[in-house]
Amino acid sequence: xxxxxxxxxxxxxxxxxxxxxxxxxxxxxxxxxxxxxxxxxxxxxxxxxxxxxxxxxxxxxxxxxxxxxxxxxxxxxxxxxxxxxxxxxxxxxxxxxxxxxxxxxxxxxxxxxxxxxxxxx
Amino acid sequence: xxxxxxxxxxxxxxxxxxxxxxxxxxxxxxxxxxxxxxxxxxxxxxxxxxxxxxxxxxxxxxxxxxxxxxxxxxxxxxxxxxxxxxxxxxxxxxxxxxxxxxxxxxx
Numbered sequence: 001x002x003x004x005x006x007x008x009x010x011x012x013x014x015x016x017x018x019x020x021x022x023x024x025x026x027x028x029x030x031x032x033x034x035x036x037x038x039x040x041x042x043x044x045x046x047x048x049x050x051x052x053x054x055x056x057x058x059x060x061x062x063x064x065x066x067x068x069x070x071x072x073x074x075x076x077x078x079x080x081x082x083x084x085x086x087x088x089x090x091x092x093x094x095x096x097x098x099x100x101x102x103x104x105x106x107x108x109x110x111x112x113x114x115x116x117x118x119x120x121x
Numbered sequence: 122x123x124x125x126x127x128x129x130x131x132x133x134x135x136x137x138x139x140x141x142x143x144x145x146x147x148x149x150x151x152x153x154x155x156x157x158x159x160x161x162x163x164x165x166x167x168x169x170x171x172x173x174x175x176x177x178x179x180x181x182x183x184x185x186x187x188x189x190x191x192x193x194x195x196x197x198x199x200x201x202x203x204x205x206x207x208x209x210x211x212x213x214x215x216x217x218x219x220x221x222x223x224x225x226x227x228x
Contacts, residue, residue, distance in 0.1 A: 043221070046219065059216070108157075
């Protein structure tokens with residue numbers, strides 16, 4: 001059974017930093033592109049970032065480019081999102097999502113339950 | 122960015138009735154469109170990809186259609202477990218973009 005479990009969400013002050021983790025199990029993690037998608041309270045989904053299966057290729061939404069860094073440790077089956085210079089509009093539930101097509105983050109066939117980040121003073 | 126617009130925002134339907142959800146792209150996304158279902162407190166679940174292909178385990182009462190800029194998700198006979206929010210997503214270009222969601226509620 002595929003499982004994705006996010007952690008690291010917290011209350012953080014504007015300008016602060018945070019690192020999210022997503023622990024994966026039930027599939028060959030190193031063979032799949034992975035992504036982060038967020039959802040602000042009461043809003044729709046917003047794609048944040050994706051990484052290729054080996055981590056060499058990375059993609060970012062303009063809203064987070066230069067502030068967020070996606071990475072992965074395939075030896076630990078874990079995806080990360082390092083966030084810095086956090087702003088109020090980063091407040092959201094952050095979901096980890098697995099690419100349905102192994103090497104292409106087109107659409108996502110498994111998602112975690114998410115972890116909440118609140119940016120507020 | 123390709124803006125995705127879903128309508129209506131909320132759809133009130135009685136169990137057993139048919140529901141039709143719309144998703145429109147500001148520019149063509151060919152057939153590179155997915156639909157997800159999301160229930161409170163959960164991550165989204167993939168329902169449809171390539172505009173019309175049902176994902177594993179998705180009942181036949183769900184069907185997707187369309188290409189280019191106009192897409193539809195149809196639920197032929199709503200069951201209690203189908204009341205949820207449905208999101209569309211294009212993957213024709215970066216960045217991947219989602220619609221704002223349609224909430225299907227019990228009438």
